[in-house]
Amino acid sequence: MKLYNTVISGNCYKIRLLLSFLNLDYEKVSINLGDQEQKTEHFLKLNPLGQIPVLEDQGRHIHDSQAILCYLARTYDAHQLWFPQETIAMTHVLEWLFFANQRIASTLSAARAFHLIKKPNIDIENATAMSHVSLAVVNQHLKTRNWLVGESATIADIACYPYIALAHQGKIELDLYPDVQAWLTRFQQLPRFIELDE
Amino acid sequence: MKLYNTVISGNCYKIRLLLSFLNLDYEKVSINLGDQEQKTEHFLKLNPLGQIPVLEDQGRHIHDSQAILCYLARTYDAHQLWFPQETIAMTHVLEWLFFANQRIASTLSAARAFHLIKKPNIDIENATAMSHVSLAVVNQHLKTRNWLVGESATIADIACYPYIALAHQGKIELDLYPDVQAWLTRFQQLPRFIELDE
DSSP: EEEEEEOOOOOHHHHHHHHHHHHHHHHHHEGGGGGGGHHHHOOOHHHHOOOOEEEEEOOOOOOSHHHHHHHHHHHHHHTOOOSSHHHHHHHHHHHHHHIIIIHHHHHHHHHHHHEEEEEOOOOOOHHHHHHHHHHHHHHHHEEEEEEETTOOHHHHHHHHHHHTOOOOOOOGOTOOOOHHHHHHHHTTTTOOOOOTTO | EEEEETTTHHHHHHHHHHHEEEEEOHHHHHHHTTTTTTSHHHHHHOOOOOOOOOOEEETTEEHHHHHHHHHHHHHHHHHHOOSOOOHHOOOOOHHHHHHIEEEEEEEHHHHHHHHOOOOOOOOOOHHHHHHHHHHHHHHHHHHOOSSSSSSSSOHHHHHHHHHHGGGGGTTOOOOOOOHHHHHHHHHSSSOOOOOOTT
C-alpha cells in the first residue's frame, strides 16, 4: 500500500491516522506541493483532480481523503467499528464526512492555508467568521457525547480532527469551545495516535 | 416522509430526483430562504447547520444532500443499484459525492448563486475558472463511460447532475464538454426523471 502525501496536509494526516489506528504497513510517497508535483501529467493519472492524498492499494488508486477513510475502514477494519455499516450510524458518519469535506475545508482549513502557506483567493475574514460557526456546531454536538457518532471513535472523528486540532495555525482560538477541547484530548489518547509530523 | 426543501435549490433537487426514481411518496415542506427560515430556532433543531435539504423519516432528521442520498438508497432501493455496496464501487460513488459536495459546490453552484440570487462573498472569477476545471475532469471521465460509476446510473450521477445541468444559470457554457452534454441527455431519459420545478 502506498500513500501519496505531504506532511503538512491535514487531509493526508487523516489517512496516516487511520493507517496507524488500524496498524497497517504502507509506504509514503512524498509529493512536493511547492513544485506543483500534484499537477504533473504523471500525478493527474493517479488523481485527475490534482490533489493529495491518493492511496494506491492492490493496483487501484483512490482519491479524496474522506473516500479513502471509507475504503480503508471497510476493507481492513474487521470489526467495522471505524465505519459502522448499520444504515443510521453510517448516515450520521457520512454527515460528518461531508461536513469535514466542505465546511471544515472552506473555513478552518482555508484559514490555516491563508496564514501558513499564504494560499491565494481566500476571503480570510469570511473563513474566520465561518470557522467559529462550524466550531460552535461541533461544540454543541459534543456537549452530550464523547464522540461525533456512537460510543467509540469513528472515521467521522478522524475526518474532523486535523484541521480543528490545527486551528491555531489559522489564528482560530478554541477558548470558547471547551467540549471541542475535551474531545481533542480524548482523541489524542486513542491507542496508536500519532502527531502530524510523526 | 417529509422533505424540508425549496424549489430553486439544486441540493434539494437531488433528493426529489431520487425520491422520484425510487417512486416514494413524501410531503414537501417549503422553506423560505429569503426569510432566512433555515436559520430559525425551530429549523436549527432539525439541522444545526441551518441548511436545506433536511429529510424527516421514521422520526429521524437527516441533513446534507449527499448523506440523504446514501440514506434513501440504502433504505429503500432493494436492489442496491443506486448506491452499490461492494467496497470498490461504493468507494468510487463516494469519491463523486465528495466531488459534488465540495468541488461542484464551490464552483458551478457558487457561480449560479452569484448570478441567480446575488449571493455575497463569492469570488466569481475564481468560481468560473474552477467550474471549467471541474467540467473538464467530468468530461474526460465520461469519454469512455455512460455513467460516473459502473454500468447504470447511481447516486453519484444524481449528486453531480443538478448544478451541471443548471450551469447556464451561472453563465457557464457547456459547449466544450460534449461528453458531459451526452450524459445530461442520458440522465434526462431515465424513467421517472423530473425537472427542477416539477
